[in-house]
Structure formats: C-alpha cells, structure tokens
Amino acid sequence: MAAPGVLLLMGVSGSGKSTVGALLASQLGWKFYDADDYHSEENRMKMAKGIPLNDQDRIPWLCSLHDILVRDVASGQHVVLACSALKKMYRDILTRGKEGAPLKRDDSGKEEKPAELQLLVVHLSGSFEVISGRLLKRKGHFMPPELLQSQFDTLEPPSAPENFIQVSVEKNLPEIVATIMETLK
Ligand SMILES: Nc1ncnc2c1ncn2[C@@H]1O[C@H](COP(=O)(O)OP(=O)(O)O)[C@@H](O)[C@H]1O
C-alpha cells in the first residue's frame, strides 16, 4: 500500500502502543510521538487518581495532536503516533480536527475544508486478562491498572470504512512489527 502520512497505533492502556510504536518508528525512520506525553497536567492527575478521562478531557488533547500531525505531514514527514484513540470520534478528530468545527473561510469568504490526514490505523487488540497481566507488571507509569476496565468499556474497535488492521497483542514484539511492516509494503 502507499505509505500513509500517519500510522496510528491505538488500543487500551497496556496494549503495547508505546513499545511497538518506538520500535516501528525506528525501523521505518519515521518520527514517533507518544500521545501520553501530550496530556495536560489535569488529565494526568485525574488518571493518577483513578478517574477515567471523558470526552471533554480528551478532545483538546486530540485536537493538539491533530495540529502536530498536520504540521509534520505538510513538511513531508511520515509519523508513527501511539495514542489510545479509543472511540471512532477520537480517530476522526486526529484525522480532521475538532468534529463539527465551523469550516474556516479564506480571504475571499470561500469555505476551506479542514486539513484531512491519511491514516493507517493499527489496533493492538487483546483480552482483558492478557493486558491487565502486563499492566500489573509495568513499573513507573502514571496510569493505574484499575482504569483498564473503563478503557475496554470505552473502546470502539475500528471498522470499515476506516483504513485499519487489527494485530493481536499475543504475538511477540518482532512478529507485531513484521506484520505491520508487511501491510506497508
Ligand atoms: N507483544 C508484547 N508481548 C509482551 N509484552 C509486551 C508486548 N507489548 C507490550 N508489552 C509489554 O507490556 C507493557 C505495556 O506496554 P506499553 O507499550 O507500555 O503499552 P501502552 O503504551 O499501550 O500502554 C510493557 O511492559 C511492555 O513491555
């Protein structure tokens, strides 16, 4: 397939987004962003207290990630983004910016379409049991494992017409990376 501007690694907390994303970006020579690094202090504190984020907490975060992606892709950069992106609406915001935002007008008053990115969505998918087992072993991370059930409750797996593949988290890391690289050929 033609290389997308952005490869989005999505999934619940602990599905391997950060680990797979860093490996993949380094193999591809693409830029890597971990969306966790872009949460506001308020969002981090909320999650650390064991309170799941809601749409209002996530929308500004997703909009700022969209802006970063647009800037990079416009400069010819290919990007790997690790981001939970649990709902279809969240992936739409990453692709097109804030949903329902009024169309911008240029100087002549003509409406401009918002910048739309070409995304390949890679859903790292697995059972609650396997992923919670990994989270319980993970050290030094602000996300408490107790929030995992809310992540599964919020998850809307990608479906047509989204441009996506689903990869099992039960594969080992080299297999996951190889499967994604194969899709990009
Ligand atoms: N395919 C895999 N097989 C075994 N362990 C994995 C795999 N993917 C990730 N891990 C481990 O699971 C934990 C969660 O992975 P991480 O990349 O932090 O997930 P996320 O960024 O989605 O929260 C880490 O300790 C990581 O080393």
Ligand SMILES: O=C(O)[C@H](O)[C@@H](O)[C@H](O)[C@H](O)COP(=O)(O)O
């Ligand atoms: O949308 C969200 O609720 C958060 O982005 C969440 O999904 C994310 O998982 C945390 O930032 C924890 O980070 P990890 O995904 O690395 O556990």
